[in-house]
Amino acid sequence: MKITAISTALVAMLAVGAPLAASAATAHNVVLVPGAFTDKSSWDQVAHLLRAKGFKVTEVDIPLTSLDADVAETRKVLEAQKGETVLVGHSWGGVVIGEAGDSPKVKSLVYVAAFAPDKGETLQALTSNGPPTEGLKAIHPNDKGFLSIDSAAYAHVFVGDVPEAEGEALAAKQKPISGAAFGAPATVAAWHLKPTYYAISANDLMVPLQAEAFFAKRMNATTVTLQSSHASPVSHPDEVAALIEQAAKGQ
DSSP: OOHHHHHHHHHGGGOOOSOOOOOTTSOOEEEEEOOTTSOGGGGHHHHHHHHHTTOEEEEOOOOOSOHHHHHHHHHHHHHTOOSOEEEEEETTHHHHHHHHTTSTTEEEEEEESOOOOOTTOOTTTSOOOOOOOHHHHTEEEOTTSEEEEOHHHHHHHHHTTSOHHHHHHHHHTOOOEEGGGGGOOOSOOGGGTSOEEEEEETTOSSSOHHHHHHHHHHTTOEEEEESOOSOHHHHOHHHHHHHHHHHHHTO
16 A cells, blocks of 8 residues: 555544542453554553553563454453443544444544544545644554554654654654554444543644544544644643543543
8 A cells, every 4th residue: 555545545534649449330451552663662661550550561572464453452451351441542442442442342532633433434535635644654664564654754744742762762663563453344333332531632742633623523532632742642642641640430
């Protein structure tokens, strides 16, 4: 799949507090799914904040080889949870939690600057005439069909609101994603079934702001808007953790 096709498809989306008190109404498990072009360590700061409040947190190491493989790995983690769970996805991770989120263990879904296709939709199918974002222009394929962000552009387009050294450290952990994954249709769209929360990144250079707002509105999600880059779990962990805690409490 050529990067021009991927870009067109993605742009088309424009169409620490006290420990958590025990409560039967609160989900105490949180499962965090990363996006493309990063790894599970992108969730480390959020995970630390949630663990300090008494949550059991698991960061999923998705392979990014296909949608099916990412969903399978996430379902494996969900099966290991004991009790109600908040399932959270960043960016591409939103597609993954939409498929895995029908698990009876999932209390609610939290999307963080994330894609949220409906049943039958692919990222290519959500079309519009919008120009590619600065971040999408920096994505390039290798000879095996996997996509990565240009290392020289990564810190700026992916997480431009942290110190440069921190952005470069995140770039060094970049994991490519199979270009073919973007053509896989959603079959579940669990946001139809579960309470949904969405954190919009107002300064996102990867996913268009209008696309994030569209997803949040379509899902009727409880929504917050962060003055953040695409990688809000890295640059705004406190706000992201607070939204997850809100979802856990069902507020």
